[in-house]
Amino acid sequence: MDKASQLDSLFFPRSIAVVGATNASFFGQYPRVLREFGFTGKLFAVNTKGEEVFGLKVYRSVTEIPEAVEAAAIIIPARFVPQALEECLAKGIKAAQIFSSGFAETGEEEGRALERQLEEKAARGIRLIGPNCFGIYCPGGGLTLLPGGDFPTESGPVAFLSQSGGHAVELSRQAQGRGLRFSKVVSYGNACDIDESDLLEYMARDPETRIITMYLEGPREGRRFLELVRKTAPKKPVIIWKAGLTPLGSRAAFSHTASLAGEEAIWDALFKQTAAVRVASLEELADTAQALLTLPPSTGRRIGMVGGGGGISVAAADACSRAGLEIPPLDGQVREKLASILPPAGTATGNPVDLGAPIVAPPIFEGVLETVAAVDSVDTIIATQALFYVFRAGDVLAGTDDFAQSLLDAVVRVNERYGKPVVIVLPLGGEEVEMAEAEAKRRKARDWYRERGILALPTLERATRAIANVVDYYDKVGKRS
């Protein structure tokens, strides 16, 4: 049986023994955080001190627990971990998350030797995640990362496999605001047993998971990983942020998870040979996952760009060029129609269409959007809406919230009428302390769009990159509709 088939005990354990449960450390509070999150299985506390913690009776060893135990979470100092695993094996525990650090990532022989001992225990039939990790967030199994007691409890279609615990926590947290929901987030650290290939194999089969995202420093089994990506990506998008490719990053990756980060050329080849989507930051990873969930396979490279302020149009055109998107010129008839809608001065009827001002009256906005959506050579529409001018009191352009709502409604109507994807750029209005209220309204507008299947991102660069990643993916897998 391959390792990937043995992971259900990790993601959906009926019972967990927490070895090192204590109120005195960050990770020691795992039982409390699990309960807070809503884990409904049995919890056992194991510790060498005390009688009770978090209302749980304390056992000296997992072997003392009088019932069967499916999984363990291990938090004790590195040198005690091999013995604890020995006891887990004796108890018949099937899988363990090892949060403890102090193994190969230290770069010292002592740590490497300890990690080899973990590998030996794993070889005898217990599946291990870690060491040096933050564990698993799996809403369906009632599991969460640390800190993550307040993460969303509903499952979603995105898996995130992260060699970094920090990024696992950060993405899970950010995702709340974006409305992204996860099937599984795994921080797998040093990957002494279960590595990115095993996890990728599991997620490829996992019915909960529709999109696989990864943060990688260096995969353990290069060739196997490449083959798995090649096979998986045409069926489920695989989005990869490969870090540590610069000389300094490579050194840091080694001291973080003892990874050999590899050379840029090897990674260039991987992305060329497979349909994996390459991203360069956590932000782009999340944007792209969201775009793949929102935009249909018909999303194309030919952009109809609508925005206010000519300089913004130049920046938009530059951003499209850089992302590999196109801005087809509009023909005379379309330009005439746009001219009949727009005020004559300060506007431009080319593509990008320059509305002349960052906010215009809703009928003008809708008329322009509609005209551009009707153009055959336009696949996808990007429109900027500087709603902060509306939300910000005291502004020359200030309208009411109803005015803003009319602008939002216009987008949804055009999207429904023409069936062409519309991506909205909702810029931040300002960074003043006093703008926090307007910012909250901007976020509400973004959420409102999301509920209606429309992607809204705060900058042109992020919008163009996310669209380009989606188009590239569907081009590679030949799924154009």
Next chain:
Amino acid sequence: MDKASQLDSLFFPRSIAVVGATNASFFGQYPRVLREFGFTGKLFAVNTKGEEVFGLKVYRSVTEIPEAVEAAAIIIPARFVPQALEECLAKGIKAAQIFSSGFAETGEEEGRALERQLEEKAARGIRLIGPNCFGIYCPGGGLTLLPGGDFPTESGPVAFLSQSGGHAVELSRQAQGRGLRFSKVVSYGNACDIDESDLLEYMARDPETRIITMYLEGPREGRRFLELVRKTAPKKPVIIWKAGLTPLGSRAAFSHTASLAGEEAIWDALFKQTAAVRVASLEELADTAQALLTLPPSTGRRIGMVGGGGGISVAAADACSRAGLEIPPLDGQVREKLASILPPAGTATGNPVDLGAPIVAPPIFEGVLETVAAVDSVDTIIATQALFYVFRAGDVLAGTDDFAQSLLDAVVRVNERYGKPVVIVLPLGGEEVEMAEAEAKRRKARDWYRERGILALPTLERATRAIANVVDYYDKVGKRS
């Protein structure tokens, strides 16, 4: 007399005639916005209709105004502008901002012919800004852009010369939150008379201006511009965002301000031959201006990086590598000292120093910062502070505002004690609507730092790029201290 010497009438006019003043258009409200902003000179309204607007008597022509008038602002449709300028010349008006569009940027012969007429008027001795622009923000002269009635009224050391009105407004607005203050912001549009070279020449001499920033599509006089940049940049930093270099951007630049954007190779040469700082976005332009105002010339390339979460360290190292910064390894003695301060597990004493968690107790944070600041081979410190974990209620790591304040105080103390620049990364905590309050606190922390001369930016990428731009500048001009 060169044109640059004639610009005082534009920036500090004792009186302004607004030709086209009306409540019925966006630009027409210029007199109201000027009064709101605090312009204390004389205002005259000129219009062909009505008797009174904004409480001002309406004249049919500037020639009817019974007093001397120094400057004009022209808002009427393009075809009427030449005649209005003729009347300005007759009246002895020295300078005019022309907001009107419909000239060369239309790409039509009619617009080009109209623009040539403006050039002829200018040749007879009136200085013109525009057409197709948003005008001038000059707090010292009581002038503001549209919309900008609420812009800060105090002057500052930064000039922004922008071919785009949208970017001029956006930067002026953003800058409020950043605490950046301006000497002059000029949206100069098609530059039929006063162009970027004239403005650069003026700002080079302007005692109010210490840093010159520019958004350029295509300069009118390439060779003169190059020479001016070469002469000016060693004395006052010149930060340039050159847009429209991609094929699509170049087309958009033409329809925006009738600019020929030029080839990338020419611009590469300009940045190689001069000390001008090249930036790629409005955000990087503002970050770099702020960094040049905040960081001393001793700021160096060798970074001591302090942060929590190993994956963040890898990203930090990658970001440094990409920006051309270095992360020198720390010697055994320093690492031992760090090991004595940090908890043993999950931390790393290399460079980047991994604190093991995004937020640690203030004495640990200060001890680490101090140890790194004392290292001879470290010039500049970057520290990440995920304060949102503190500001966000209900978090496992949650502390109080006092706890956050102790973390802020630690930075200021170390900065004062070691005299080495510290740049703080203050990440956004989340994008949920509910996080707006925590975000307001984060902004307050940023402002608190700023008042103490410490640069705080929201991401590692922005921090490393801003530092690298400052180091590159001082390397180029040989001003290292």
